[in-house]
Amino acid sequence: MDKNVRITGAIVSLCFIFLSPTGYAEETTLPSDTVTIVDGTGESVDVSRPVMRIVSITSRTSEIICALDAGERIVGRDSYSIFPKSLEDVPVVAGSSYTPNVELILGLEPDLVIADSMLSDDYRQRIEDAGIPVIVETSWDPAAVATVVSHLGIVLDEEDRAGEIIGFIEQYHDIVEERCADLEEEDKPVVFFEWSQPYHSGASGTLFHNLTVASGGINVVGDEPAKYPTGSPEWLAKRDPDIILRLVSSTEDLTVEMMEEARDEILSRPGLSSVKAVEDDRAHILSSPVTTGVRSIIGELYLAKWFHPDFFEDIDPEEVHEELIQELFGQKLEGVYVYP
Known part of the structure; x- marks a missing residue:
C-alpha cells in the first residue's frame, strides 16, 4: 500500500x-x-x-x-x-x-x-x-514542471502516469545538467531571449532566465531590476549578446514561413548589424509549446545544443520530441517548433 x-x-x-x-x-x-x-x-x-x-x-x-x-x-x-x-x-x-x-x-x-x-x-x-x-x-520550466505534473496526477488520481511523465522529463534534464555542470563562465554564450514584443525579455526568476541558465547560457538581462524589462536597439547593442532567441506564440499552427519571417525581422533591425548574434547569424525562433509545460524539456535540449553543439552532438531534440509526443499522447509529431 x-x-x-x-x-x-x-x-x-x-x-x-x-x-x-x-x-x-x-x-x-x-x-x-x-x-x-x-x-x-x-x-x-x-x-x-x-x-x-x-x-x-x-x-x-x-x-x-x-x-x-x-x-x-x-x-x-x-x-x-x-x-x-x-x-x-x-x-x-x-x-x-x-x-x-x-x-x-x-x-x-x-x-x-x-x-x-x-x-x-x-x-x-x-x-x-x-x-x-x-x-x-x-512554474513551467523542466526543473519545476514536475511539481505541476505531480499535483495534477494526485488531483486526477493518475499518480502512476504522472510518475512516468516526470521520469521522461528528468531523464533528459539530468543529461543537460550533467554536461553543463562544469562549464566556465567564459565558455557560456551570452543570450538575449525575446518574447511578446521587440526587445522585451525576462530577468532572473522568469522562465526565459531559467531555461537559458539551465542550458548553459548567461541571460544578458538576468540582473535587470525589472522582472520583464523592455529595451531598445541601443540597449541591446551595448549588451552585445552572442545569441538571440525569440519566442513566438499563436492560436494556430506555426509554419516555416512564419518563423523565417520572425527571424529575418530580427536580423534586419536597424542598430543591430554589429551585434555578435547578428554578425554570426545566431538567431533562433522557438514556439511557445516547446518552452513550457511537459514539452519545456524539448526547448531546453534545443537551447543546450545551440549553445554547446560539441557537448550535445549525440542528442537530436527533434527525435526526443517525436518520442515524447508518441509516449505521452500516442501521436506522431507534426508541425514546426523551431527555426532554424
Whole structure:
C-alpha cells in the first residue's frame, strides 16, 4: 500500500506532502475524497475527488491533463489550448488566463478551474465565490514542471502516469545538467531571449532566465531590476549578446514561413548589424509549446545544443520530441517548433 495512504478503522484519509514555494514540506490530511494542493501562488486549494469536469485556461496545463490520460475531462479551454487536436472540440471560455469569460466558465459547472499566473485575483475570487476551486500554477520550466505534473496526477488520481511523465522529463534534464555542470563562465554564450514584443525579455526568476541558465547560457538581462524589462536597439547593442532567441506564440499552427519571417525581422533591425548574434547569424525562433509545460524539456535540449553543439552532438531534440509526443499522447509529431 502507498505510504501516503493511511487507514484507521473505517476512516480513510490521504496524506500528501508537497513542497511549498519556499521549499519547505507541507503536510495535509483530509478525507479520502478531498486533497489539498499548495499551488504556485502559495494558496492552499481543497479539491474534491473525483474531478470529472475541468476548465483549463492555460495551454501548458491542458497538455499535462491530456498526457495524464484525462483529456476527456476538459470541458472548457483557452484559445491557446490547441494540442492535442482533440481539444479543438472543447468550448473556448478564455482568450488566455488573462482574459477569462467567467460567466461561460461558471455555466460549464466545472469541478476545478486551472490557470496560470496571468489570472487576476479578482477573476480568481469570482470563480471561487461560486464554490469552484481554482489552482494557479506559475512554474513551467523542466526543473519545476514536475511539481505541476505531480499535483495534477494526485488531483486526477493518475499518480502512476504522472510518475512516468516526470521520469521522461528528468531523464533528459539530468543529461543537460550533467554536461553543463562544469562549464566556465567564459565558455557560456551570452543570450538575449525575446518574447511578446521587440526587445522585451525576462530577468532572473522568469522562465526565459531559467531555461537559458539551465542550458548553459548567461541571460544578458538576468540582473535587470525589472522582472520583464523592455529595451531598445541601443540597449541591446551595448549588451552585445552572442545569441538571440525569440519566442513566438499563436492560436494556430506555426509554419516555416512564419518563423523565417520572425527571424529575418530580427536580423534586419536597424542598430543591430554589429551585434555578435547578428554578425554570426545566431538567431533562433522557438514556439511557445516547446518552452513550457511537459514539452519545456524539448526547448531546453534545443537551447543546450545551440549553445554547446560539441557537448550535445549525440542528442537530436527533434527525435526526443517525436518520442515524447508518441509516449505521452500516442501521436506522431507534426508541425514546426523551431527555426532554424
